[in-house]
Amino acid sequence: MNKDTQQYNQAFLSDEKAICDILAEEIHTHLPEAENKIWHRHPVWFLDANPIVGYSKIKAGIRLMFWSGASFEEETLKPGTGKFKDASIVYTSADQIHLADLKRWINKSVKIQWDYKNIVKRKGRLERLK
Template sequence: MNQEIQEYNESQTTDIKDVCNRLAQIIDGNLPEAESKIWHRHPVWFLDGNPTVGYSIQKPGVRLMFWSGADFEENGLNVVGKKFKDASIFFQHVSEIHQEDLVRWLNKSKIIQWDYKNIVKRKGELVRLKKS
């Protein structure tokens, strides 16, 4: 696990720390090609420089967010906005994490991606990346 992410996880309360450690373990195991780091104060995994998945601590719990998750067509992920293509789910306890679902979402995140790394250059316009 990335050292910065490990330190981030260790700084959390017990239940939240357990959730963060489990998420990081599953993400690292299923996205070994991803670069991981603390980005905007939260753990994020990047594929080819494009933010793909990450988590943050919020009042409802640990928010796991997929940048392109709105197009995963998964009932378990909540799509809030219309401008961006993100979708997320909250966890308050490690027992709420269903590994099969998370692995499926991570596999979709490799194929379904919008180009967030160039969003500023494109003046806010998102373009779907072609993945095979």
């Protein structure tokens, strides 16, 4: 895991830090081939320069977002604005994280991908990669 991600997690209080630590460890475990870095001020994992999953602090808690999550057909993941294919879940405590769900979503994030890497080239139009 990227040391910047570890530093990001350490900036939080105990409950939020616990959530971030679990998310980072699980994502790192199940996406070992992914590049992890701080992107737009929060941790994101990339496959072939395409953003896959990340998390960030929002007012409601810690938001876990999958860039292609709206295509996962998972009730628990709430779609974003509809402009893109993202979906997310917000955690307020570590005991809300269901590891089996998280693993399934991470596996789907590898199998179901929209091409965010080239969205600027395509003038905002997304194409499905997988």
